[in-house]
Amino acid sequence: MQPPQAGLHLMGWLPPHLDDQQITQKAASCGLEIIPLSALTLGSSQRGGLVLGYGAVNEQEILAGVRQLVSVFPS
Structure with a gap:
C-alpha cells in the first residue's frame, strides 16, 4: 500500500504477476x-x-473489507 498524503482513497500496488482487472472482478x-x-x-x-476508497466506511467495515479482499488473492 502507498500511504495517502490526502484524500479518501488508498492505492496499493500488486505483484507483477497479478492482473488488477481480475482481482477487481x-x-x-x-x-x-x-x-x-x-x-x-x-x-x-x-x-x-x-x-481503495475509505471515506464512506467506518473502521469495522474497513477491517471486514480487508479480510474479504485478502480472500480473493491466489494462495
Missing part, C-alpha cells in the same frame, strides 16, 4: 467495490494496482 463477487489502476491509466501499465 473477484472482489466484486464478494461485494467489494474496487477500482483497478489500469482503468485509470493511459496506455499499458507495467504493474497493476488497486484504488
Whole structure:
C-alpha cells in the first residue's frame, strides 16, 4: 500500500504477476467495490494496482473489507 498524503482513497500496488482487472472482478463477487489502476491509466501499465476508497466506511467495515479482499488473492 502507498500511504495517502490526502484524500479518501488508498492505492496499493500488486505483484507483477497479478492482473488488477481480475482481482477487481473477484472482489466484486464478494461485494467489494474496487477500482483497478489500469482503468485509470493511459496506455499499458507495467504493474497493476488497486484504488481503495475509505471515506464512506467506518473502521469495522474497513477491517471486514480487508479480510474479504485478502480472500480473493491466489494462495
